[in-house]
Amino acid sequence: EDKVVQSPLSLVVHEGDTVTLNCSYEVTNFRSLLWYKQEKKAPTFLFMLTSSGIEKKSGRLSSILDKKELFSILNITATQTGDSAIYLCAVAYNNNDMRFGAGTRLTVKP
Amino acid sequence: EAQVTQNPRYLITVTGKKLTVTCSQNMNHEYMSWYRQDPGLGLRQIYYSMNVEVTDKGDVPEGYKVSRKEKRNFPLILESPSPNQTSLYFCASRRQGPSYNSPLHFGNGTRLTVT
Numbered sequence: 001e002d003k004v005v006q007s008p009l010s011l012v013v014h015e016g017d018t019v020t021l022n023c024s025y026e027v028t029n030f031r032s033l034l035w036y037k038q039e040k041k042a043p044t045f046l047f048m049l050t051s052s053g054i055e056k057k058s059g060r061l062s063s064i065l066d067k068k069e070l071f072s073i074l075n076i077t078a079t080q081t082g083d084s085a086i087y088l089c090a091v092a093y094n095n096n097d098m099r100f101g102a103g104t105r106l107t108v109k110p
Numbered sequence: 111e112a113q114v115t116q117n118p119r120y121l122i123t124v125t126g127k128k129l130t131v132t133c134s135q136n137m138n139h140e141y142m143s144w145y146r147q148d149p150g151l152g153l154r155q156i157y158y159s160m161n162v163e164v165t166d167k168g169d170v171p172e173g174y175k176v177s178r179k180e181k182r183n184f185p186l187i188l189e190s191p192s193p194n195q196t197s198l199y200f201c202a203s204r205r206q207g208p209s210y211n212s213p214l215h216f217g218n219g220t221r222l223t224v225t
Binding site: 004006009032034036041042043044045048088090096098100101102103 | 114145150151152153154155158160200211213214215216217218219
């Protein structure tokens, strides 16, 4: 069965800490992996990863994909309270299938 | 502004009373989809539509209906809501083509409570 597993499910850190969020997957015909940030409303797109070993970076956030070991990580450095959110991982596979993980709830305390 | 608009944001109803959640997008996207989000289960797809008059079941379609008469609108219909449909619902859209080529744009969500 196709599945996407995120860990940890919940994480509490203090401002300035660095965090690593994990996403592993088992799907047929993997195509791409996407990260979204969900604050109180709509999930917003962060990164799309299709190739192993190529880091995507946006400010303090970065992500990398390992297609051999079937996982991705999302790093956030120098966390701020505004980084508090649910981070969702989604995997696109076959032509039009997409499966989401359960999400990691990150809380950044001042 | 490019967006996906859902209404209402919050809805409390009783078992068996038919309801419709509307979804509209202004990006001319062919693909639209409905998800429900439950704690510990993530986003699960209910129905999707590849284009006008083309709809298909997702992972959890039971108890839901959809229609796609116009490109911009994709309403979600609960003919006889039950308490197990209490959830946070998201509508999303993206460009046509494979799912791996373009990210989804989400609406702000509809929190539905069925008593």
